[in-house]
Amino acid sequence: MFIFRDIHHYQHELTANNTTCVDAVQYYLQQIDTHKKLNAFTEVFAAEALEQAAMLDEKRKAGQPLKKLHGVVIAIKDVLCYKGHTVTASSNMLKGFTSLYTATAVQRLLDEDAIIIGNCNCDEFAMGSSNENSAYGNVLNALDNTMVPGGSSGGSAVAVQAGLCMASLGSDTGGSVRQPADFCGIIGLKPTYGRISRYGLIAYASSFDQVGIFGNNVADIALLLEIMSGEDAYDSTALAVGNWQWTIDNEQSEKKYKIAYFKEALHHPSLDKEIKEKILNLVASLRSKGHTVTEIDFDLLDYVVPAYYVLTTAEASSNLSRYDGIRYGHQTKDNIKDLTEFYKQNRTEGFGKEVQRRIMLGTFVLSSGYYDAYFSKAQQVRRLLIDQTDAIFADYEAVIMPTSPTTAFEIGHKNSDPVAMYLADIFTVFANLTGIPGISVPLFTHSNGMPFGLQIMTKKADELTLLQLADYLVKQQS
Secondary structure (H helix, E strand, O other): OOOOOOHHHHHHHHHOOOOOHHHHHHHHHHHHHHOHHHOOEEEEOHHHHHHHHHHHHHHHHOOOOOOOOOOOEEEEEOOEOOOOOEOOOOOHHHOOOEOOOOOHHHHHHHHOOOEEEEEEOOOHHHOOOOOOOOOOOOOOOOOOOOEOOOOOOHHHHHHHHOOOOOEEEEEOOOOOOHHHHHHHOOEEEEOOOOOEOOOOEOOOOOOOOOEEEEEOOHHHHHHHHHHHEOOEOOEOOOOOOOOOOOOOOOOHHHOOOEEEEEHHHHOOOOOOHHHHHHHHHHHHHHHHOOOEEEEEOOOOHHHHHHHHHHHHHHHHHHHHHHOOOOOOOOOOOOOOOOHHHHHHHHHHHHOOHHHHHHHHHHHHHHOOOOHHHHHHHHHHHHHHHHHHHHHHHOOOOEEEEEOOOOOOOEOOOOOOOHHHHHHOOOOOHHHHHHOOOEEEEEEEEOOOOOEEEEEEEOOOOOHHHHHHHHHHHHHHHO
């Protein structure tokens, strides 16, 4: 039977003729079919993936050198464009829409001979924390089908969690990679803002959105990040790579880190007591091993969620205005002659309730009379957060924090209270507001049987330290 451990081992097995790319794709297609009820995929590219796998096997037999992702089976969130394939953002607004081009992140994977096996379900237009806001229905947590997988990249997380692919791509606007990784017991990375080009990523909030990566080990995530990173003529915010490259450091276990954690986070009233206890036990363990771990004050923590939702909804109101049934999207079949009413009906039918809620909130905070009171104030908070974060990283290499206040919750548990759902993002939106990289690593299991992780953050563009510390902690806990 085909068994996947990591990309390096998989490619070793390929070159040793112990398996083939076709074997791998057939295995994952069978797994996807077996686990259909999880609803992780919106579309599976079965015939195409098998065809590409056969082509790669022929190339290898002909003696051609293996590219970095030769035969690696990857799933992508249904917000990333892939030419000739549907992309719907899990919304009725874009139902049946076929992409005319390929996202830079996806193209860079394809250029290294990755195999894209399908599109993953998500919260509509990446708006949600539970994957309950999809036109395709809920995604189920593979560990307990009564629990949410997290969101908005829940399908991408479950695809890795349930072994339906080797790795997957999501998008992270306020925790949409790290939180589902936390709920599903896998690794989820949100890189520095601009590390990976956003070209071809359907926009939610442009100054927050970032392509993220799910995987089962740090080395695989580091490899995908290395391949997708870099400047892009189609995205002016994309950063130059420089000489960044992550490798396993044999001296890593000897390095002593300077780490901070926020007193307000670990003692926040919303934080589950068992999560708090296990993280504090980890802090004590790190100190016993010679690392510096310091509790620091961060009095802006309670401002991050309000600032985040004011700014992201404002940007969403602008970004989603193009979906009016004329330029893009669903067009009503009702016989409406008034243009304004026509737009209204198109958008009412095309967008789900959560997307409508956020568009309306964003339009409100941008309206005259409220712009200064809400939008401008939120921008000021963001500036304070960035300045304070820069000051912290002048003294510390990393900040650790819970990823989520709780483990995965029951499906439907928070649907009647959107504010409670928003407040659950308190520990993840910080990294998006400040543009720093963050990763959730699965270190713990709760007494309720569900996994939970630790969130690690470093200064902008320092994914090297982030991944090294994440790898160290994973190996310490294993």
